[in-house]
Amino acid sequence: MTNIEAFNSIDVVDDPSDGTQNLRQLLTTFNANQSGQAASGIHKPYIYKAQSPVANADFGISDELVGEHSDGLIVVIQPYPNMQSGDTIKLYWADKVVAFKKVLPGQVGALITLNVPSDKIPQGHHSMFIDVGGKRSASVTTEVVYGQPGLGANGEVVELPAPNVAVPTTGVIEQAHAKSKVKVTIAPYSGMKAHDRIYLFWGDELATEHVVTSGQIGKPIVLEVDEAAIRRAGDSDRVPVYYYIEDEVGNESEWSADTWVNVNLSGKPTQPNHDQNPGAPIILDPNGAGASVSEVDLSGIADQDLEIKVPGPFQVGDSITLYWVGTTGEDFANALTLGPVVVTDAAQALTFKIPNDHLIKLGNGSGKAFYIRKRNNVEVVSKVAYVNFKGQIIRLPEPLVDEADEEAWVDADLANVHVIIPSTANLQNEDEVTVVWRGTQADGSVVELEGKMFRVSKSRAGKQLALRQVGKNFLKPFDGGWAEVAYRIKRGQVTVQSAWAFIDIGYTVETLAAPSTDPELPENTLNPALDTYKFGLDVTIPDLGNLPTPCTVYLHWSTSEGFYYEDEQVLEAGDKVSGFQVPKEELEIEGKEVVEVTLYYSVVWDDRPSQASKDLVFKIAAPGMPEPEMSIDQSTMVIENEPFPGSVYVGGKWISGELKVSPSYQLKVRLPKGGQPPFTFASSNRSVLTVDNQGKLTVLRKNGVSAITVTDARKQSTSYNVTVKGCFAFCTYIGVHRFDQLTNIRNFFIAQKTMGAPISQTMWARICQKYGPMPSAHIAGKWTSLGQRNSTNQVACCDGVTDAYQWAGDKQVFSAAICAFLYP
Template sequence: MLTAYGVMMAVRARGARPPPGYFEDITMDTKYVTLVPSSGSAADPDAERGVRRAPAGAVPGGSAPGTVPAAAPVLLPAPACAEAASGYLIPDALPAKGVEFTIAAYPGMAQGDYLLCYFDKGGPGEYTSPEIDITKNSVGKPQTFTVPKANVVKALDKDVKVYYTVEFADGTNADSPQLALHIGEPTMLKAPRVDEAPDGHLSDALAHGDVHVRIPIYDGMAAKDQIYMYWGTAGDPGYYDDEITIRAVREVAILVPAEYVENWLDKSVKITYNVKRGDAVYSSEPLTLLIGNAEDPNLMPPPTVQEAFDGILNPDLVNPGGAKALIGPNATLANGVTGRVVWCGGPSNGGAEWPFDISERYLTNPYPVTIPYDNIVPFIGKTATLSYEADILPPLPFLSNVLTLKVERKTAQVAPASIPELVNDVLDPRNISPSDGAFVYVPPNEQMKVGDTVRLTWACENSLGNWDNSFIVLPSDIGKSIGFQVPFQSIIAGRESKVTVSYDIVRGGKTFAQGTPLTLLIHQGTLPAPTIDEAKQDKLDPADCANSATVRLPASGSFLTGDLITLNWQGANTADGTIAVPHTVTDQESGGDITLLIPLKTVQADVGQSVTLGYTVQRASSTPDETSPPSIYDVVAVPDKGKLLVMGARNNRSVYRGTSTSQYLSAFDKTTLAPVSAQWSYVDQRTSVVGTSFKDTRPWVPLTVQTQDDSVTLNWANIVGSGSDAATPGASALAAHLNHGNVIAWGVADFGGNEPPTTITYNDVVEASSSQKGFAVRRKDGRIAAWGTPALPDGFVMTDAMRISGNASAFAVLRTTGQAVAWGDATNGGKVTDAVAGLSDLTTLHMAGFAFASIRKTGSVVAWGNANFGGLVPTDIGQMTDIVDVRGNYTAFCALRANKTVVGWGQASDGGAVPTGIAARSDIAELASASARAFAVLTEGRQVLAWGLPANGGTLPADIASLSDIAEVTATWGAFAARRANGTVVAWGNGAQGGTVPDAVALCNDIVQVCGTGRAFAALRKNGQVVAWGDQTVGGNTAAVAAKLQNVRALYASSESFVALLDGGGIVTWGVLAGGGDNSKVPTIINENGALTYVATAASRGLIS
């Protein structure tokens, strides 16, 4: 029996250890654990936090003679041990010298400090290190100490604490936090069971229904334990999890719905559970459940049948002599082993059996057994089984897994054909040779024989593009792909049409296999925008051009020999400022970049101007002429002075939860990081404002920021997030708006993470939006596209969209006509009311959770959606004609009037009723932010006011209410965070959702942006680093990516994950893994070749022009 400290023996694989003093007196056997609640007192709080203490006799704040002022608290890091990363230290795995512990450089480290390090103080393995003196050269560097192996062995099967004491040079001292370790191997809780599979095998018949995972009574089970059940591993198809907080000590049955069980048919699934008590988490032994025909690892591998195809044995494919079955080779079938191959249960069940005798030859080759044709025929239309048993464990034979086959004259489904030029299911005719056409390959198939016929069908939506052909298999074709060439004329005839590519394999006039259909779209992609080699981002200095400027047309334009390209350089309206350059592609240039030269005098003529570049291509293949998107460059003579640094995200108000996002960007001197006053202007407007920060109201338009000696243009809002406020993680997705106009989504498929391939090809997207479960985009030509929920209804076509916005379950579009349309849940905003539909003077779109609102040119506000949650504007508010802004939360709206007062409607308790004290004020400067059920506004005196549900931040603490330097407010679902002008941040509301700022964050005085998921905040610091707090499961902990969070320029979020946009392009994500927070699974294209950048490129600026 063992005794240790903690709730129970911690989950060794997870590395979780109970906090010191939290529980004690744990009794366990060698495998399972008994949990006994602690009655002890908590450890010294200063010791737990590693707080620096003044010397004995010091008087806090005192200055009298003979007293010493108290030192400021110093937070020491806990010691670390690489050999015990999971919380377990195994003596047998240690080298003879023992185990090394590392102490990171600590705050206030100085020459003259010395350290004493303690292992298992007061325990059987007690060890105190020699003093470690801090010298001049060791300041700021990690320190190490080694505990002898003998001391570790003495503490076997015990819990130990490791810590150190710092005696500072000024006489103060501090104990570090304690590192809790267990000496020995991990232990786990009892494995779960499945009621429907008492023997660990779930039959095929039961694999299509619900099952019940039973959690046994584990040692120490107690009321209020939180149990988390896992069916499979996160990310697996068919993964499912559930949780329960138990009220009494008893077995618990957790239902797994049928759809998650069926995903594991003929496979094995690992089932585990975790128990959480306080801050400690403990794992169970796994149960490996075999479902249907899943192979049992304890049995020999199943036999195979050469003529069987995809689980089907077609009698028409069997020779008169019968089918050939193969067993082995495997380790069990040793030389001299005898046994039987059993067909359909053996003779007593209407089947048969045949003996085998393994000789030396079959130790490395399969042993063949013939299944006579006459034994196959009786089972046509039935299921047949084949297995074998070896006589090595008398009196019982050792069995194999069973091979189950359907005996029927049925066509088997095999792998689809492939097309090398196919990219994301799109075939671009520009990549196809007019002389060769498109190569289609039928993959090799082990069942294919000489004389078989392969018939390929190219079925196009446009019948003019149809094509088919046949191929007879020759001896030289066995084991190889079969190639077909679809004529170029068929490709051209099927442009902008879907094609289904399929094939049949025919023998003796009968089709025995069919290729899985391959569906593709023939789409001629958009030409890449031109670039200028000598330009720096989107700025071209004539001084950088020797004799000319080099315009580059990227190879992705698929330029081929004979193509005629005409480049248009549109600059100043002078003879030299504008030029057209024709060029015919040569053999040497075919397939590569095309470079064209612009004379230096043309560049010089355009100084102080913006030039627009574009080109047309007349293809030698006679495909339609193509026109590239434009690129815009500023031709400027930039003095060699300080550089501009702009930080902060674009104000993406069109997304679901957009009313809680940050709105301001800030400008700094790149060298000194001091704020600078800059000129801010949208690229499609001539008006500008000057200031150190800028409120972004048109985030779909590139934004130019200028000082006297520098200029940058920022891209549109780069990231869009979806997601609900579900307690169970895995309910969100992310989408990135790339520089070339494409939108790439990833995350949970049901929340928009599964973007259709066709939508990915749209490279003219100018605005992206989201609902809880989907995304929608507005294209440059006024068209829209959407995926996820709600789906775009059939026939919902327009070419004049100018804004788009999403709420929880609907999308709304503002048209250039001043009219609004919507789709989705009709009750909650997906259907515009008749009264609103008849208006043609709408100017804005604003979302709440279940409604939309719009400001008319008259200054009045209208709404539609759920009447209880903001979809019906009260008569008195509807008569107002001075509304200047509107903001929604989950169930209500508030509106700012020109007279600087605020009104509200919707769910009264959630902010729809403005309190008298706030309604009476006439100094409201800004609708600052909205949580799920509360609002925050800023006054002209930069004070913050809040109202709504207290649990969601509707009650403002007095100390925050007294502040008069609030720069900006952002929100999670349950809390608000206010960024102050001095660079610090304060918060209020639900502490678990970010309403309490940790001390380490509160000490930061260089915060430039705060961003929220549903339950956590992240803050961007001026040095490009990020801090976070709140619910750690949805981004409140950056540990997984902390090393990568450098040189960050902006933060975006979904409901569950954060996205950091890096200075050099690309992103870093963290939060819920399935929802996009797994940084290792960010789509590769986003972080490649400058595909996504904070600063706009020439191509992205051109998309808006």
């Protein structure tokens, strides 16, 4: 565990989400609002987090969105008909390929993400579409706008001019004026465009907003503030009024200068500190001798608190409570209540202190204070004092990943991961908290996942919050890569995101082909006495294909005697990798037994996860050397969530469901070290799983245990245990049916009593990953979506294609619908 406040496991909040619910909801809404689907059936691309729609485009993109992360924009590709492993997806933007990706076996039927670097994002109005093997989606339009509204004459960032508030001749806004609304004029600003949105604040709250029309460009804009907004800000001798601009794609201007107005809606006497109309508390300058201040520079206060004086008039026995709201530079409000304090000396002013740890978070923000005096059970509210704060914006503290070690590394195979929002985040009652993961997967894809929103209760306010998330949903997707973790807090209408915590996840993924030796080793054995190796061993690295350069390629050599050797090649842009030579001295044998060598290479980039090759394992031995004793990793192997076929109903009868495993699917395997080949493998419980003589395991039951025994040619044996859990069988119906005519199939399964648990999207993806993609595969949400009732079983279907029968092992029928169900 990390060095944080200990948390009670009883208080941990479970997050069962898979991280994609919000994205799927966005896609559902996007698809429903789109027209003009392409004949290919490929959905239009979706730009994650972009404004959608905007006035003249499907997506609006700001420079803030582009610059939010160094990896650029995420574009989501939805599953499409006949999706297959090896498909190349190309993303065209402004008629240029800006990103592409090959579909991996585990991605068939799943959402795919492409990331577009900032230097490939075209400014202005353009179109974007997807191409898969010459089949295109329909296009979406984009509007990319860089730069803030309201820049200076030379393009510099400047403060917008203060708004002009229509104040009556008395200089005080009273109730009659508020009832008829107060007019505020916004002067024309540089870069003014139709669809800009003006946000006007009265006090520290949003009073009104206005969308600029084409007819208003270059002209003053008059807004009206109603009585309710004025009353919320309270009576004060100095209420700040200010605004900012946001263009239609999300670029924001700087804040305007403040206009200060005098407000008295109470109708009470206006003379200072009248007994029935107490004046505002006095905010004292931390660097002054009791002087009041309307602006504080936080860079000069060190560890000081902020003092606020309440001068009276008082009577002995009065009860005084001070109310303070500090608003951060990200517009996030944090309230404090100080007191009540009972007056014991009517001539003595009271002083309250805003703690330094609260104060330092208010850089580029503001604060307001007022007090309530209670006398003889009658309460009187004072006027409000406002103050601005200069200083650096302090973001919410980053979360803590409890399972991360000192080097910020987390095992990708953990069942759960705990994300902890520290108490210094100062969570408040009714806050809505969402954990966000954004990271780079082993293949370079950028993915963002969101947890389930948690609403803070009164009893949890001000405390740390520990959220337990499912490891396979939030860690495993980044196995071999890295992720940043943050959290968002929505408080009222304002949402603020914390700083990011960076973690490495899992181990480098073995995705590349193994190296080879030149020449090949006879019987996989190197004899160091041969002249062939008098200068060393030549190692050939396969062509790296489309892997990007620049990068560094490392060769890794380790032996059963504990020796390690490493070499590297630094590749510049466009370079090709060449071979390595392992020096002669690394081939020498120090003992009298055969030495086993493990040889592989890795490719390392600065801005994406490393990739490693599969191992090349061979022996170094002189003729007649004895083989080392055989051993094997004896830790328990766990196989979870593995699909395996049940029966198939075809031609009016049930047949054995022996489906061919896809060549790219990695079956579980564990091999011995040492020993004398050939090896034989045996399973102690063949009803749970079987094993072939290459050590590959095949699951046959949902749960169970078995021991795997390995025997070499000398009859030496060793074994390890396997636990199978959460695996699932599925049965398949094949018949001449269209996809939308499933009533007969449903009735058949009900009659056969084979209706089991639902097949989820995740399960279906696992089936396709292991046995290859089913053409035209589709997951129907539930039977009720097909006009049926009283069942929630999901169905995976494939229609009108010969490949459907080939997938199930029957090639006699030319047209079929396949429906796969979980076994009960």
